[in-house]
Amino acid sequence: MNLTDPPVAFHFMVSFVGIVPPVPDMAFQEVSGLERSIELESVTEGGENRFIHQLPKPVKQSNLVLKRAMTTMASGLVQWCKSTLEGDFSQAIVPKDMVVSLLSESRAPVATWSIGNAYPIKWSVGGFDAMKNELAIETIEFSYTTLKRMM
Numbered sequence: 001m002n003l004t005d006p007p008v009a010f011h012f013m014v015s016f017v018g019i020v021p022p023v024p025d026m027a028f029q030e031v032s033g034l035e036r037s038i039e040l041e042s043v044t045e046g047g048e049n050r051f052i053h054q055l056p057k058p059v060k061q062s063n064l065v066l067k068r069a070m071t072t073m074a075s076g077l078v079q080w081c082k083s084t085l086e087g088d089f090s091q092a093i094v095p096k097d098m099v100v101s102l103l104s105e106s107r108a109p110v111a112t113w114s115i116g117n118a119y120p121i122k123w124s125v126g127g128f129d130a131m132k133n134e135l136a137i138e139t140i141e142f143s144y145t146t147l148k149r150m151m
Helices: 076-085
Strands: 012-016 030-032 036-044 052-061 064-069 096-103 109-125 137-143 146-149
Antiparallel strands (some): 012 096, 030 064, 036 052, 064 137, 096 109, 109 146
8 A cells, every 4th residue: 555545444354352263254344433532621710710721531432333244143253242241240241352453455454453351232233124135234332441553
């Protein structure tokens, strides 16, 4: 990729650390939520009405959302989601690390984000409609503690 060519948003890869069995079912059609922000607290200075100070609060990130065509129960990701969301907390939630990479034409990473301690918090299936010729899409939403842009 030439440095002047902007990367395309449709060529990306998602990988999980520690998903068993590691079947090749990690193809997603959409990734969203790679976002961190600093919330601000407004503080009015006592005796000085001309200024309102904006003080930073802790960094907050949005949830990571992945969308893909539904897969079978043999999927390691499906098994992890089932054990986390259908386990009634009988076992501890097992967070995983994830990597999202934006790829060039030659499949080389152009940008990479490392996501730490992620676990599924929502798992949904899109609506079924006999009048449409579309794939059944599942959406998995993750909470996580760290997001770092690596390159």
